[in-house]
Amino acid sequence: MALDEINRTREEKISTDNVLDLCLYGDAGVFESMYLVAFLSAVEENLEDEFGVEVSLTSEKAVSRRVSPFSSVRRLIGFIEEELELVGAHG
Template structure:
């Protein structure tokens, strides 16, 4: 399975469990803020679970909530496509 597809699957599984309803995502789907389904505690949990996912799938041990990510004008956690770009950036820089 392609990396981006794996990430979307992971996000769908996470949101389905978190929101207790079946969630299908596209690259344009919102995640956090501006009408996205995640509240701040769910975002914290998502970040932690994503770190574990990246460790297990790609053997990279990274901190996603770094200063750069948090101070970006456009949050990498606001939309699926932004998050995928951000994760790929982190994996490639590792």
């Protein structure tokens, strides 16, 4: 899991209890911008390794949404599922 990878490099560990509601970015988020980018990169790598697909989580589509897919793990998963459906439809 990408959070486990990030936790190995952090002194202050991110709790994985109730991970779906974990806020990733913003006022209550666990990441500052550079750490968010590293986390998203790890997620992208895991998606490619696990599913054999390339998904860009930092695309214009992602960052221009009214409700950010980076606000929580649950929202990020929803965005990833949408992207995987698109890749499946076009792949």
